Amino acid sequence: MEETPFITVEGPIGVGKTSLAKAISKHFHFALLKEIVDQNPFLGKFYENIEEWSFQTEMFFLCNRYKQLGDISTHYLSKKQAVIADYHIFKNLIFAQRTLGSEEYQKYYQIYQILTSGTPKPNVIIYLNASLETLLARIQSRGREIEKNISPLYLERLSIDYEEAITSFEMSHPEIPVLRFNGDEMDFVKNKDDLQYILDKLSLSFKSDSLTNTILE
Numbered sequence: 001m002e003e004t005p006f007i008t009v010e011g012p013i014g015v016g017k018t019s020l021a022k023a024i025s026k027h028f029h030f031a032l033l034k035e036i037v038d039q040n041p042f043l044g045k046f047y048e049n050i051e052e053w054s055f056q057t058e059m060f061f062l063c064n065r066y067k068q069l070g071d072i073s074t075h076y077l078s079k080k081q082a083v084i085a086d087y088h089i090f091k092n093l094i095f096a097q098r099t100l101g102s103e104e105y106q107k108y109y110q111i112y113q114i115l116t117s118g119t120p121k122p123n124v125i126i127y128l129n130a131s132l133e134t135l136l137a138r139i140q141s142r143g144r145e146i147e148k149n150i151s152p153l154y155l156e157r158l159s160i161d162y163e164e165a166i167t168s169f170e171m172s173h174p175e176i177p178v179l180r181f182n183g184d185e186m187d188f189v190k191n192k193d194d195l196q197y198i199l200d201k202l203s204l205s206f207k208s209d210s211l212t213n214t215i216l217e
Contacts, residue, residue: 005082011128054099130183
């Protein structure tokens with residue numbers, strides 16, 4: 001049985017996940033799933049004091065992403081409508097491992113395993129990475145008040161964590177294609193050729209994996 005396309009875009013803060021997900025949604029006529037960020041009431045406090053506010057922040061994200069994935073399964077994937085999301089729920093573990101103490105992380109991991117056991121899994125992942133300089137420049141250019149206190153050291157470590165996590169994911173999930181793109185070498189927001197390159201690679205991934213077609217034009 002062919003699978004309904006469910007694609008996720010991942011990468012560190014500021015790399016352009018939402019911009020790319022929107023562009024893919026528009027081009028292929030996919031439903032768009034955007035993660036809730038600004039509505040997290042703990043996030044501003046988290047960037048000011050990571051140790052004190054990390055557990056509350058991560059639990060808010062986990063519960064909201066769990067609810068979102070349940071909704072897209074009911075309202076889109078079950079009806080054979082393709083979806084592009086600007087996150088993969090495994091990002092919760094990347095952030096939690098970086099910010100939580102060992103005891104809190106073990107509790108968090110148990111909850112994560114329970115909540116994600118029945119959630120839909122993507123059949124293609126797009127992974128974006130970029131240098132610290134590029135990430136900081138893009139964060140500054142978008143001017144989100146809530147991100148003004150992000151530490152460059154935290155962002156640099158997070159980027160390393162992402163690289164390790166996606167490499168591990170590729171090894172443990174060889175059946176799921178991971179398409180990697182370097183944000184230092186391309187700007188898919190300002191350069192139409194860069195965007196088209198990504199769209200073409202995604203189209204090839206659809207065809208090679210016999211994913212459903214309803215939207216490829």
